[in-house]
Amino acid sequence: MAVGSGKFGHLHPVAGVRIGIASAGIKKVGRKDTVVFELSEGSTVAGVFTLNSFCAAPVTVAKSHIAAGDSRYLLINTGNANAGTGEQGLDDACRCCAALAELTGVAAKQVLPFSTGVIGEALPVEKILRALPDALSDLSEDNWSAAASGIMTTDTRPKACSRQLQWRGQTITVTGISKGAGMIKPNMATMLGYVACDAAIAAPLLQRMVDRSANASFNRITVDGDTSTNDACMLIASGESGVVVSEQTPELLAALQALLDEVFLDLAHAIVRDGEGATKFVEVAVGGARDGAEALKVAYTVAESPLVKTALFASDPNWGRILAAIGRAGVEQLDVNGVRVHLDEVLIAERGGRAESYTEAAGAAVMKQDEITIRIDLGRGDASDRVWTTDFSYDYVKINAEYRS
Template identity: 60%
Template sequence: MAVGPGALPEFFPVAGVRLGIASAGIKTPGRNDVVVFELAPGSRVAGLFTRNQFCAAPVTVCRQHLAEKAPRYLLVNTGNANAGTGARGMEDALACCQALAGNAGVTASEVLPFSTGVIGEPLPVQKILSVLPEALANAEGNRWAEAASGIMTTDTRPKGASVQVDLGEHKVTISGISKGAGMIRPNMATMLGFIATDARIAPDALQMLASELGELSFNRITIDGDTSTNDACTLIASGQYGGPEITLDSPHLPVLREALKMVYLDLAHAIVRDGEGATKFVTIQVSGAATQQEALDVAYTVAHSPLVKTALFAADANWGRVLAAVGRAGVAGLDINALEIYLGDVCLVRDGGRAEDYTEERGQAVMHQEEITIGIDLKRGDVSETVWTCDLSHEYVSINADYRS
């Protein structure tokens, strides 16, 4: 169950990035569950990682390795998160890096590990090590679609985006994949996201782009309010496009930023559309806030309300649930007689109560739509924020009740 068609795009290969795929049978025999990214020498990588204090061993290793060397390889496994695994988890993550490095002829510090799946179980290291030669041998530049499937867990469909844009006399390619369907309120990025471009980007500009665009996209989605132990998002710049280095003051930076933003948003929205049990894609737009924080507080309070989310699933125009969520969002001095709440273009709340021109029929018509916008104008300032979420269905409970079976 997912919202919208969700077909993968035609991927443009990114010069300097090759992808290898293998099946280690970590959780499900026969399915691809190991992905290797091979990066050209001189590539640069910026990473964002979970703020969950029980962060997974691969997250810790990624941070360490990024501080030591320019990455040459990314190693991704699904089916096991290698989180909550103590000292052994660190040893296992490092063993995987060392094995891939040995096969590829690089140092272990040039390998970044990523894991996703069940928390608290030892990583099946030998299964992963046994397929690394295969993944390295079959690496090609046009395997983005297979890689998108290879990083899935409870996702019902792969997620990807790809664009090309002209920067002066040179064409830049951007391709990316993401995965995630549950345990999604990233608080940095998404469950896993990998975006690559062949542009040559200065390190400070690359980190700025990764941080800013991650904040505007993956940090504005929520499915269930749970921040994963393994959230990670990387922005890779291979530098192979043939043009000049893009710096913070480069005239080409705004164009590149907008193209990257398009990919980031597509990948983030794809996660919400494929939320566990989702039947509705919901945009929550808060305007008229005095500060960014109060706008986000209101948006997330509505987005996380089980009563709002179940009403969305039932297509029940029970607008009182939205009103109540706004009221308990903790906005000091909120003037309830000034604010307005909308469902699509239908005003629900005005002058402290139900809008005079509201009818149940108009509200119900919006609730039956697959894509819904909830608009909240606080009438306190000029700050706006947007958060994307989904409904809460019976299937979400079933998926998570049966997750380990």
């Protein structure tokens, strides 16, 4: 199940980035589960990673390799997370990097590994190594759509976005893909995300750009409140367009940052819309807070409340559950009489209780929609923030109960 059409339109190739997809048969024979990104020489790469203490072996290795600079290849496998695998997992991730490096004539540290799938099982290294030649022979600038499918796990559909920026007669292309449907509450990233542009951007600036875009998008979504062990979101700048973006070109920098923000948010929303068992796409917008942290705390408490999420699935305007979540969010000295809550444009609560204008029929009409906004005004300041989430359906439990079956 998923919300919305899932259509993402034409995906523009990004000069300097080629992608190959192959089948290693990690979890299912014949499934395309191994993806290789080849980056042109001189490309810069920046990224954000999970803050989960039990981070996966490929996360540790990728962070080490990206720090060395001059990354040339990304190697992604699905079906196995290579997480909770100790020293063997680190050795396995490094072995895969070394094998790809040998095949392509680069150093092992120029390969960044990524994995997603079942936690706690040894990485099937030999299967991946056998698939590498096929992935390399498949390298093409037009393989973004196939790659979007190749990185899926419990996703029901691929997720991608592509935009172009016209700047003084030149074109900058930005294209990206993401995956994720469950174990989604990113903490510095998303499940997996890869965005590339053909501008030339120095690594320190590129890092600031990915930090900003990820924080306003992937760090504002939650399906189930669980941060994955394997979260990673990478931003690539190939430089092949010849357009140089720097602090010395502030107007161009602002325009490209805005475009990146748009692409990242589209990819993040696609993850929520395809949340495991999702039937609703829900924005929780909190205003009137004393600071952004307070707004975000309330937004996440409401978005992650199992009682709120099950009411959303039932299309039941059980607004008392929303009030209860706000009340337990940990806002110090909250004056509940100053709180106002809306479902879309329907005022449901104010002055500590049900709004006089509210009717059950009006609330029920909103809750039947596929897309809903819960607006909360705390009435104590000017700060605001928002997150996006899903409902909890029967299928969410079924998908996760049968995940390893």
